[in-house]
Amino acid sequence: MKILVCISKTPDTTAKIAFTDNNTKFDVTGVQWIINPYDEWYALVRAIELKEKDAATIIHLITVGAADAEPIIRKALALGGDEAIRVNADSHDSFYNASQIAEVAKQGGYDLVLTGKETIDYNGSSIGGMVAELLDLPYVSLATKFELAGTKATITREIEGGEETNEVELPVVVSAQKGMAEARIPNMRGIMAARTKPLKVVEPIAVEALTAVAGFGLPPAKAGVKLVDPENVEELVRLLHEEAKAI
Amino acid sequence: MSVLVYIDTADGHVKKSSLEVLTYGAKVAEELGTSVEGVVLGTTTEDLTALGKYGVKKIHHVANEALNNFDAQVFTKVLAQAAEASGATVIVFSNNLSGKAIAPRLSVRLKAGLVSGAVALPDTSNGFTVKKNVFSGKAFANIAVSTPVKIIALNPNAYQTIAGEGTAEVVALNATVDTAKINITNVTKASGEVPLAEADVVVSAGRGLKGPENWGMVEELAKLLLAATACSRPVADAHWRPHNEHVGQTGVAIAPNLYIAIGISGAIQHLAGVNRSKVIVVINKDPEAPFFKAADYGIVGDAFEIIPKFTAAIKKLKGVA
Ligand SMILES: Cc1cc2nc3c(=O)[nH]c(=O)nc-3n(C[C@H](O)[C@H](O)[C@H](O)COP(=O)(O)OP(=O)(O)OC[C@H]3O[C@@H](n4cnc5c(N)ncnc54)[C@H](O)[C@@H]3O)c2cc1C
Numbered sequence: 072m073k074i075l076v077c078i079s080k081t082p083d084t085t086a087k088i089a090f091t092d093n094n095t096k097f098d099v100t101g102v103q104w105i106i107n108p109y110d111e112w113y114a115l116v117r118a119i120e121l122k123e124k125d126a127a128t129i130i131h132l133i134t135v136g137a138a139d140a141e142p143i144i145r146k147a148l149a150l151g152g153d154e155a156i157r158v159n160a161d162s163h164d165s166f167y168n169a170s171q172i173a174e175v176a177k178q179g180g181y182d183l184v185l186t187g188k189e190t191i192d193y194n195g196s197s198i199g200g201m202v203a204e205l206l207d208l209p210y211v212s213l214a215t216k217f218e219l220a221g222t223k224a225t226i227t228r229e230i231e232g233g234e235e236t237n238e239v240e241l242p243v244v245v246s247a248q249k250g251m252a253e254a255r256i257p258n259m260r261g262i263m264a265a266r267t268k269p270l271k272v273v274e275p276i277a278v279e280a281l282t283a284v285a286g287f288g289l290p291p292a293k294a295g296v297k298l299v300d301p302e303n304v305e306e307l308v309r310l311l312h313e314e315a316k317a318i
Numbered sequence: 319m320s321v322l323v324y325i326d327t328a329d330g331h332v333k334k335s336s337l338e339v340l341t342y343g344a345k346v347a348e349e350l351g352t353s354v355e356g357v358v359l360g361t362t363t364e365d366l367t368a369l370g371k372y373g374v375k376k377i378h379h380v381a382n383e384a385l386n387n388f389d390a391q392v393f394t395k396v397l398a399q400a401a402e403a404s405g406a407t408v409i410v411f412s413n414n415l416s417g418k419a420i421a422p423r424l425s426v427r428l429k430a431g432l433v434s435g436a437v438a439l440p441d442t443s444n445g446f447t448v449k450k451n452v453f454s455g456k457a458f459a460n461i462a463v464s465t466p467v468k469i470i471a472l473n474p475n476a477y478q479t480i481a482g483e484g485t486a487e488v489v490a491l492n493a494t495v496d497t498a499k500i501n502i503t504n505v506t507k508a509s510g511e512v513p514l515a516e517a518d519v520v521v522s523a524g525r526g527l528k529g530p531e532n533w534g535m536v537e538e539l540a541k542l543l544l545a546a547t548a549c550s551r552p553v554a555d556a557h558w559r560p561h562n563e564h565v566g567q568t569g570v571a572i573a574p575n576l577y578i579a580i581g582i583s584g585a586i587q588h589l590a591g592v593n594r595s596k597v598i599v600v601i602n603k604d605p606e607a608p609f610f611k612a613a614d615y616g617i618v619g620d621a622f623e624i625i626p627k628f629t630a631a632i633k634k635l636k637g638v639a
């Protein structure tokens with residue numbers, strides 16, 4: 072069993088969101104970078120759990136990013152995984168990134184490609200589906216459980232107001248979200264081991280992006296909260312009914 | 319040329335989010351001086367002609383039972399055929415769970431630029447740009463799409479449904495349907511409750527409620543408002559509530575008309591999932607709770623006193639005993 076886990080680098084969840092260059096670039100001043108939480112907590116940790124059950128499992132990590140993505144992929148290796156691949160390219164759009172991942176996946180012959188649910192900066196929730204289409208493989212999106220019996224995967228995914236169980240033969244592409252795995256923290260041994268694990272750098276294939284960011288903006292600030300006297304809860308109901316027209 | 323809207327169904331019923339994308343698609347078509355068509359996959363018990371009141375003129379229906387089993391790979395190929403049949407230059411999805419599974423695949427298949435999580439109509443004054451949420455709702459980006467065919471996945475609740483007059487012509491589309499590789503073996507749904515992602519009103523509670531035994535008053539309030547229930551992450555982590563109710567950065571992102579937060583501090587990761595709500599009401603005993611900064615209305619007080627009064631006042635408004 073060979074697994075490819077897609078790892079992206081995102082600003083820490085508490086990072087201040089601001090833009091520079093006439094609102095065309097994210098302001099990285101003072102920003103702490105982390106492994107995208109869905110990639111770490113759910114995709115990577117589930118892969119590690121599968122390896123713990125079956126030692127013959129091989130886990131490769133991939134990131135599409137410039138050299139500054141290296142600390143992030145090293146951190147991911149410290150959690151687990153056998154080797155990492157960095158496609159040496161500035162991140163473009165989802166299609167560009169997905170094409171790079173699909174190319175590496177084709178060469179590697181993986182049984183399972185895992186992505187996170189979405190990146191917490193771009194919120195595309197697109198790359199998993201794109202990789203699946205590029206590889207002509209089935210895709211189970213927003214999975215909350217993944218079990219394996221031989222070459223058959225039993226995957227639970229979220230649907231509106233519930234869950235659905237899917238059965239599919241490997242290989243498959245899966246995007247992972249809450250429920251997939253229990254969070255864990257890297258230990259000292261993992262961190263030491265990660266230093267000697269291979270990190271391959273490969274050059275990107277030529278691909279045209281299909282979209283581009285024309286500009287960013289911040290939502291208008293809220294007018295401020297209207298506080299209602301706790302002794303007069305009926306006033307809140309009146310405001311919600313007459314002013315906000317929300318009930 | 320046309321705008322093609324994917325009309326998503328569940329158990330043969332058209333989803334509420336599909337009405338939003340139909341209304342949106344009709345408006346896009348109007349802007350582009352073309353007409354809007356729809357596509358329905360699988361069998362349905364609904365009268366599809368009635369969807370004409372949301373502006374759609376023609377609906378391609380692939381009434382193949384094999385499509386009652388959702389497999390994004392199979393659906394993508396069928397939608398590519400529908401796109402061709404309708405000569406679509408813009409294809410609209412809801413950015414709901416089905417949209418997230420299919421739209422990226424169709425984007426690759428048609429080499430069509432995708433904007434997922436769109437929140438507004440496209441701006442066609444200079445090229446074609448669509449506004450989308452980024453940074454979990456803390457900012458937006460305008461995405462320029464340069465490909466001949468464009469795909470937009472519209473966030474649920476981002477566009478108001480408008481029902482007018484009209485009927486749609488339903489035409490059978492004879493598409494090639496591949497054998498699914500994904501077999502759906504079980505479906506579980508919380509019956510009778512409002513699905514969180516589609517709810518107009520959401521009543522949510524956090525650690526301030528002390529324990530799972532106190533959710534009765536939350537459920538009662540939700541029922542009265544025809545609302546879905548939600549919770550903060552620690553509440554789901556402690557198994558006080560099912561994990562599919564967890565909203566926020568790492569849970570479900572929602573954008574209801576009204577979000578009522580009870581005993582939730584308003585951590586940035588929580589706000590990331592709910593800050594697109596139109597009206598936010600916060601009930602918290604701590605006047606310094608950060609949630610008040612993101613709220614429209616608030617009461618500083620003890621939830622155990624406020625909620626029963628709030629429920630009683632709503633009952634009075636609605637005239638129920
Ligand atoms: C990477 C990351 C991702 C995260 N993702 C999420 C996420 O998706 N969703 C999420 O919710 N959290 C998330 N968190 C956790 C988040 O930071 C907060 O810890 C969490 O939201 C706090 O939950 P809470 O408000 O229920 O609890 P608390 O922070 O403990 O707040 C309880 C609140 O209840 C109030 N209160 C207490 N008693 C009463 C009473 N009787 N009446 C009225 N009010 C009362 C208190 O004043 C307090 O404000 C994430 C954290 C990290 C680090």
Ligand SMILES: Nc1ncnc2c1ncn2[C@@H]1O[C@H](COP(=O)(O)O)[C@@H](O)[C@H]1O
Pocket residue numbers: 077078079080107109110114133134135136162165168172185186187188189190193194195196197198199
């Ligand atoms: N630059 C990248 N390199 C590797 N994987 C990525 C990259 N960007 C996104 N991904 C993966 O694709 C998932 C979905 O990303 P997105 O479609 O951008 O929301 C993420 O959770 C990652 O697992």
